[in-house]
Amino acid sequence: MTRKLYLTLLSMLFGALISGVTSPSVFAQRAGSGVDQIASDDQPIQGLPTEGELFGLPVNVHGQTTYINQRYNNFTSSYSGINSLSAQKAMSYTWSGTLFFGARILPDTDIYFNPEVVSGVPFSGLTGLGGFSNGEATKANGAQAKFYSARAFVRQTINQDGDKVVLENEANQITQTVSSNRFVITGGQFATLDIFDDSKYAKDPRVQFMNWGQYDISRL
Numbered sequence: 001m002t003r004k005l006y007l008t009l010l011s012m013l014f015g016a017l018i019s020g021v022t023s024p025s026v027f028a029q030r031a032g033s034g035v036d037q038i039a040s041d042d043q044p045i046q047g048l049p050t051e052g053e054l055f056g057l058p059v060n061v062h063g064q065t066t067y068i069n070q071r072y073n074n075f076t077s078s079y080s081g082i083n084s085l086s087a088q089k090a091m092s093y094t095w096s097g098t099l100f101f102g103a104r105i106l107p108d109t110d111i112y113f114n115p116e117v118v119s120g121v122p123f124s125g126l127t128g129l130g131g132f133s134n135g136e137a138t139k140a141n142g143a144q145a146k147f148y149s150a151r152a153f154v155r156q157t158i159n160q161d162g163d164k165v166v167l168e169n170e171a172n173q174i175t176q177t178v179s180s181n182r183f184v185i186t187g188g189q190f191a192t193l194d195i196f197d198d199s200k201y202a203k204d205p206r207v208q209f210m211n212w213g214q215y216d217i218s219r220l
Helices: 003-020 212-217
Strands: 051-054 057-072 090-106 109-121 142-159 164-167 176-179 182-189
Touching: 142 176
Parallel strands: none
Antiparallel strands: 051 057, 057 090, 090 109, 109 142, 142 182, 164 176
């Protein structure tokens, strides 16, 4: 599938979801991987609903875009090798954009799809620093945009006895009333950190520390 066709299909799907959304409520989206992310400082876009119904099914759609630009001037280096950080003035950037689509196909069964695009140029080809300055750079593969599926999964909730808890509308979470005592089965394409090792301080460079080195420090 060509990039142009991919973009066209994404635009059509996004437009269909927005036109089919009927709820007037607006919520602030979380920019990270989903329900377990800490809240960011993002503000809702007034008048743009993010949850409603499409073909009789509860759906939601969210999005995020992140641009990071970093620079440094010439500096003196006593040693320089092929894996060293260049001592010459340099600029690095990353840009990413993600759409978070969700649909509830059964009362306790949700499906989610997160298409993503990323581009960027890291310092010295990602060499020369023990804790690199931009965690987003691992996804970048040059200035040409790269399209891929970040996540595509099914979530099944099996409620048990317990207090009722409302999970609010956000990225990868359609508003849902669940039991405080429940089993959640998730299957498909997703990252381990989407569910496990949920650090409140160093998990996602889009809303927390950008430096890779901070991720290791947070787990000591």
